[in-house]
């Protein structure tokens with residue numbers, strides 16, 4: 015079977031600055047891949063290219079065997095994205111927002127789907143306040159609920175737990191793992207929480223200045239660099 019995501023010799027320049035420098039990799043069905051790297055490494059830029067929000071300068075991207083951006087419409091049916099920095103209409107309530115997005119995505123039985131996700135992400139209590147009144151951790155859960163509406167086969171998660179308290183972050187990881195088990199979905203996951211990545215990711219891609227400088231399972235990387243944990247591996251690679 016073909017890889018779910020295939021990237022070949024990808025380059026992205028912003029003017030004279032090369033943010034993504036000749037990246038190639040693939041993601042297999044059911045994999046949770048951690049995308050790590052210091053601020054400015056190029057993680058968000060890479061995710062935005064996978065979503066077709068920005069265009070590569072060079073190289074090829076395909077998802078589900080279809081080229082991005084040519085087949086963007088069809089690809090986006092099967093992908094979703096969450097980050098603490100996602101935008102949605104702030105004057106609507108979370109309940110209204112989820113229902114609007116469910117209709118936009120063409121989800122079957124959109125209202126039931128929205129209600130189920132309000133419960134699952136534990137935002138039921140705040141479902142009828144204005145979205146702008148949510149705390150940042152509450153908003154992250156809403157963003158994740160939005161990302162699950164279309165039952166995606168690939169979830170792109172850009173620091174999904176960034177503003178969550180430890181309790182909610184842990185619950186969120188458990189929900190994501192559950193969903194991954196139930197539906198076998200793949201995830202590309204960025205985080206600055208190395209403990210989280212050790213728990214979640216079967217494979218880690220470590221980026222620095224637009225290139226991959228190391229990859230492997232968290233265990234293998236820790237062993238390879240002879241460090242006690244992934245945090246120390248991160249510090250070593252980021253300071254090179």
Ligand SMILES: Nc1ncnc2c1ncn2[C@@H]1O[C@H](COP(=O)(O)OP(=O)(O)OP(=O)(O)O)[C@@H](O)[C@H]1O
Pocket residue numbers: 028031033051052053054055056057058059060
């Ligand atoms: N639209 C843009 N125009 C110019 N430069 C950009 C643009 N978007 C990103 N960059 C630059 O590309 C580099 C990579 O940025 P990116 O946001 O991908 O980093 P990141 O790995 O997600 O970092 P962080 O951990 O801080 O989220 C940075 O140097 C950034 O300034």
Ligand SMILES: [Mg+2]
Pocket residue numbers: 057058059172
């Ligand atoms: Mg980023």
